[in-house]
Each structure stands twice: as structure tokens, then as C-alpha cells.
Amino acid sequence: MNGGDAATSQGSGPPPPLEWRFSQVFGERTAGEEVQEVDIISAIEFNKSGDHLATGDRGGRVVLFERTDAKDHGGSRRDLERADYAVKHPEFRYKTEFQSHEPEFDYLKSLEIEEKINKIRWCQPANGALFLLSTNDKTIKFWKVQEKKIKKVCDMNVDPSKAVGNGCLTSSSSPSQSVANGLYADGTHNYLSNDFSFPPGGFPSLHLPVVTSQEASIVARCRRVYTHAHDYHINSISNSSDGETFISADDLRVNLWNLGISNQSFNIVDVKPANMEDLTEVITSAEFHPIHCNVLAYSSSKGSIRLIDLRQSALCDTHSKLFEEPEAPGSRSFFTEIIASISDIKFSKDGRYILSRDYMTLKLWDINMDSGPVATYQVHEHLRPKLCDLYENDSIFDKFECCLSGDGSRVATGSYSNLFRVFGVAPGITEATTLEASKNPMRRQVQTPSRPSRSLSSITRVVRRGSESPGSDGNGNSFDFTTKLLHLAWHPTENSVACAAANSLYMYYA
Template identity: 45%
Template sequence: MMDGDAIADTDAEVNGRPMKKDEISDSQQPSPCDTQWYLSQIKGSLEDENVDADTISSVQFNENGEFLAAGDKGGRIVVFKRDLENQQPFARTDYNVYSTFQSHEPEFDYLKSVEIEEKINDIAWLKRRSPAHFLLSTNDKTVKLWKISEKTRRAEGFNLREEDSGRVLNQRLQRLRIPALRSVDGIVEASARRVYANAHAYHINSISVNADQETFLSADDLRINIWHTESKNLCWNVIDIKPDNMEDLAEVITYSRFHPTENSVFAFSSSKGVIRLCDMRRSTHHEQHAKLFADAEDVGTRNFFSEIIASIAHFTFSYNGLLMAARDYMHVKLWDLRMENKAVEVFHVHEYLKAKLCTLYENDCIFDKFDCCFSHDDKAILTGSYGSLFRVFDIASKRDVTYEASKDVTKVKAVLKPKKIIAGGDRLAAQKRKKDEIPTDSLDYGRKVLHASWHPRENVLALCATNNLFMFEDAH
């Protein structure tokens, strides 16, 4: 079992080099908050009107950052590939469209009389082991394994079907033809290799690939299943929190993820604001978890919104496997896996919204789920907010900085200016307000950075604001 001492004695490798335990808190290194960022690319429509199907719902780099996959509410997945030959004059992140395919279609469950949306809820890359690339994608009910490969040769000369359409020929064959392979320009083909279906009665919220690259988990509101990538008809239920009487239901599963280095360890979060770390070698029953990460609640500050904003929307492990960052509605909490009784640090994302919880509840924004992610060197945490704002938190110095993912930044290599949120928003205050100050009353709750991914090896950020994908990189 992976206990606290085992974690403490582990020096994991990050990006091919040993990661020392004291490297995270090394105050001599430059602060991530001092990094100068600039906008290198914008993907998607620049029009103000947004088609709901084009809203990006998931984004993820692959293991070396060469590819970036983005899924939307229309069930489509767009894979971008880094162009190393035709780079922009000042940019290293010239990502171009590599493949676009329809991953999921809308369906209808006739037994329950409900529609199943095609929206992509999560994407997970498998490490590359062949010339082809593999990734998993899921909507509410079905997980699919996609193979993305380049074709340089094409078979021609079929006897029983037409060349282009694949339709069966009706006329009689006059002569026997021998198929031949003809060289063609590189064609990228995406094919569904396996479909993992009929295992979830509730909405799937996350998928995660194991460190062994042979199994993955899928989690819905009440259950977590583990699949072998080679078997689409068999899975193992490892977590089931469904009570005998649904009226006794007290919490639901909100997210789940495998540990980055320990094959038998995974964690899942709940709507009660707790994260349970489970070791399958010990037990898979959620009440017999190995560790429980939860902050002591201040009873005196409880109100109607307390349980809603305490629900954990997303969490992730650091690359070295020692830390964990969890995002609830108002905070990012940093946990040390060796200390479960208290968070190492609590970063306030948008504390200024506490006075507006009633408004956020009325427009359903209080139920938004924001991602968080570690930097490639485990020194910073990235997460999003409203008004196209995103935050970078420095773990060592406890500093933070706010930036805006704006379409107005069109100047080549224009360095992003840190933003400051101020209270109010009346005309008198507007006259005295500086350019880098944003009043809380002018925040656009429709423009929100829900999903983000940090390049696994470099200072390159991918952030989603509705139907736009923003790419930022450090200026040096």
C-alpha cells in the first residue's frame, strides 16, 4: 500500500529528470508569477455570437505536448499538432489543425425517455507506443477509444465495392482485379477502435488512464468502473456509493483520477468537498479508503450556499505524485499526500464574488465547474474565473497573478498585463479607474475560463473561453 512514508521516500521523475522533494519549495528559483505571458494564437470564431454546440467542453495536451485535443458540446474533437517547421516569427506554439472528427452523436434512451447529449465531458490521451496516437473521449454514457493515424498509401482496385464510397457494386463482375497500394499525400484518419458502453446508469463526469497505460477508470455520479483498454465488454466496479434508498443519498461523485505513478492508487472527490484516496490492494470500498482529505468546516459560517460552493469540481496530482490541487467554486486547495488533516495552502480564486452568490445562484453560474492544473515543473497552479480571467498561483511564494484571455490582444508578442479586480463599478469610479483594473460589477459571467491545460514540458497554456481556444506562452 502507498502510505505516507512510501510517498515521502519517492523521488519521481519529471520530464526525464529526477525531481527532488525540496525542489518544489525552492525559493531561489524565479517565481512563476514573474513570468511574462503573451497571446500566441486564438482558435475558433472571433464573433461575439456563440453557437452552443461550438462551446469547448474539454481540452488536454498529450504526454509530450506535441498534440492538443479539444472537445466541444457538439460532440466533435479537434486535434491540433505543433508545427515545428513553419513557425510564426515570434511563437513556438504554432498549433495547426491535425484532425477533426465527430466523436459522439446525440442519442435517446427510450427506457428512461431522456436525451443523451453528444457533449464531450472529458478527454484522456494514452502514451504513444506506435506511429498512431490513441485517446479516450466520453459523453454522459459512452467512452470511446480513438486511433489517429497518418495514411501514406491507399488500396485501389476493389472487386466488390466502389473506390470512394465503399458501396457494394450491383453489376456483375466482368473480370477479376487485384487490389494494389498507391502512394498518396499524408491523410490523417480517426477511427473508433473500441466503444465502452452500457456500464453507467448516471452521467459520466471523468475518465483517467492508469500509469500502466493498460487500464482506465470512468466515473459517474455514484459509481466508478475500471476498464482494460483491450476489453470493451467487461469492466470492474470499484466504487459504488449508491444507497439502498435513494432518499438517503447524501453526496455524489464529482471527479476521479488515477495517481500518476502508483498503478493501484486512485482518488475521487465528492459534492461534500472531500477527496478519498483509495488503494486497490487494500480495499475498494469507499468507506475503507486509505486517506481522506477534508478541511474542518467552520459551523458558524454555514449558509444556504455552503454545500454548493464546497463541492469539488476538479482535482489533479502533481507530476511528481506528492501534491494534489483541488478546485471548488471559490478556492484552489493544495494538499500534501502525506498530510490529510489540513490543506498545505488555500488559494482564493475570486473571493470578491462572495457578495454575489445570490445572483450567481439565480443564473446557475454557481454550478460551473472550473479545472485546475499544475505547471510542468510543479511550481505553479493554473485555474480560470469569470470575465475571461485566469489565475496563476505560485506555490512557493504564495503569490498570485490575474490575466485576461482577451480577443483584443492582437499585437504580435504583446505581453499580457496583470489585472486587478476592484469593488464597485459606478461612473465616478470609472473615471478614476486604471486600464488594468476591472470592477466586479462589469464582469461578464458568460465569458468564463472553465477548462485549461498547461504544457507538460514548457510554459505554454491552453485555455478555453466559450467557443475560443487561447494559446499563451512565456515571452523570452
């Protein structure tokens, strides 16, 4: 099914297909360089304005980038010479990084808690400072990032003849020549000793210390730590549109927090059965509505999405709407439930649609129509004949993220071989573009209608010892299960996409 039914009201006619180009790369590997596990990017998020970008990695670090292109620095000769290039896409530069989480050990449960950053969410800025939430499996932290001017004393209140360097007192490596009893080694008075007394005749000269402000330094400070609220691994955090609350979700519960209160939260969703043997599905992702602070959605491992309204009851045991696609008769197999599990959901900017990603497809849902998705996009249909091999090497459990453009006309998600796909969802659009996370994304670009790719008779054979051989898909493009593009984000106002391939952050624009 193509995206013709997904009305986006973005003008009278459908937008033309986008021509994607490489923009920037941060942390690109050199040939033969081995990627360290702690450097692999595990979260990406633009802030609301799109002027800042944050990434988190498996080593618990958060890296911030800021926009620096002609939009903010217009008028320079370099920008004027590159006007066409500068206007088309944003340019970013490294801003700062900080250690958000450290590895921990839960002694009560004898469990190691990884420092890996699962999600990052920006909060509303204030007074020129940036605020964001980051979480690992158990602990959420609230960070404030701002520029601080470092003040430094350049002249000390001592006689220059008794000072060396930057106003430091002369010293000797010999203990016998150390300062003692208020005297220097040469017999003169030590005016700074604890046994202070005015010298005979008073001070010959008095030098007041001078404080100078050095260049600004960016400082990240942890303002609050939200912990001890989840028994299972946190998979989602999401800010409310009211700017005061956020939710966190694990496999069985969704908790509501106030940003200003870190020692208590309110449990709003609990799907844990009285007997754990009766457990049939778990929560996989949760997201607040972008406009209405009382509405949120969460997805499950059974491929369903539930919309809940916080005004209906304190504990949202019942949903206000349920979105799930009916199972086609005779299509059930051992892998049906596994590939139906939704790994990520996102609201469109206006809150009208929900985009969901399961293992094989992207689905677009209209929140006013719960009979089924208004559009389905096949991401890598050519892998369907090899689900058994994907199951054996655990690739079938990979959790791919999805994103929407700011105007709601396009959606994107990742795949294997560091590929990602962009689909048009505006009326009449059949755009489906495949790009590779590299400096030459066009070499694997394919413009085809958004329909399932034809299956191959021969696809990558998974070797049990873990090394997969490259294969090729229905369009003749090679692919490799060992490289995968799980995380990506779309700029909120422009056609620019940031995506992570291992430890590298690639930026593209159209």
C-alpha cells in the same frame, strides 16, 4: 493563505513572476458573430509529450492539433529569423477532427443522451499512431488516429480509344446505346462484360493498371466502445500509469476498465446508499495517481477528497486518506455546501500534491498531510457578496477546471469574463496573475499577492430574464457572468496554457 508552504523542490530560489503573451487562437469569432451551441468547447487535453492537443465540443466532435514550431522544424530561414519567438513557446496547427459521439435516446428511461464530450484523455502512443479516450454522459470510446497512404489506380486495363477521363469506359446517356451482350454500341467487343470471350485474333494491346500512392491522409478509427456501465452521467475518465487500465466515474460509482475489454468493468467505488433519501454527497471528479497504478483519488460535492488504494480491497468502501478542510465556526450559510463542492482535481506530475477547485478557491493538498490544504488561492473572492444572484441564474453551479505546470511551481484556473488566473506555489512566491482570453491578454493582467481581493460595494446586478450587465471586480476589471472560462490545460513541459472561451481555443506562453 499564500503558497509558501507548498514545497516543490524546484531549485534553491523562487522562480520570478512569468510574463504572459498571446500565442495563437483557433476558431476566433468575428464581431457580432453568434456562437452555435454545438461549437462550444467542452474538453481540452495535452498528450504526455505536449506535441499534440485535443479538444472536444458540445457537438460530439474531437479536434486534434499538432506542434509545428522550430523544435521540430529547425533550420529553416523563417525559424532562424524568428529564433527568439520560436524558442519561447510551442506553435500548433490543425491536424484533423472526427465525430466521436452522436446524440442518442435511451428508450428504457425515456432520456436523451447528449453528444457533448465531457472528457478527453490521451493513451500511450504505439507504432506511430495516437490513441485517446473520449466520453459523453454515458459512453466511452477508444480512438486510434494514424496516417494512412491512400492508394489509387491511375490507368485502367482498357484500350485508350475506348476510355475517357481516368480510364473509365465511354458511356452514353441514351439507354438504347448502352453496352449489352458483350458489345459496345459501335459493335466492337466489350472485353469487360460478364459474358466474357476472347476477341478474334486476341487482344491487340494490354494495358496493366498502375497503382500510385497519393499523399497521406489522417484516419480516426473507433477501436472500442465502453458502455452500459453507468446509470448516471460520467464526469471523469482517467488513465492508469500501467497503460492498460482506466477509470470512469459518475455521481455514485467509479468503475475500473481494461483498455482491451469493452464489455465488462469492475466497480471499485460505490457510494449509493440503500435508501436514496439518505444520499448526502456525490462524486464530482476522479483521477489516477500519475506514478502508482494502485492509487487514485476522487472528490465529492461536500468538498472532501478521498485517496484509495486498490491493494487494500476489491471494493474500496473505505478510503486510505481523507482530505477536507474544517469548517470555520459561525461561517455556515445556505450557500456553504454549494460553493464547497469540488468541480475538478489534478495530481501534480510527481504525485505528491493534489490540486482541487471549488467555486471560490483553488486548494493545494499534500497527500502526506490530511489535516488541511497546504495552500489556498482565492480566485474571485469579490463575487462572495453576490452569491444569491449567482444562485438565481445558476452560475453558482458552473464547474471550473484547474491545472498545474509540469514542474509543479504554478497552478491555473478560470473565471468569468473569459479570465483565467495563474498562481505561484513555489516557496516564497506570491505571484497571482489575471489574464483575459483574447489576443491582448496583458490588458487585464494584474500582479498582486495571492490573497483575497477586496470586496466591492457594487457588483454586477443579475437580471432575472437572463441578461447580465458587466460589473467590475476589486481590481477595477469588468466581468460578465455570460462569458466564462471553464476549461484549460497546461503544457506538460513548458509554460504554455491552452484555454477555451466559448468556441475559441486560445494559447498563451511565458
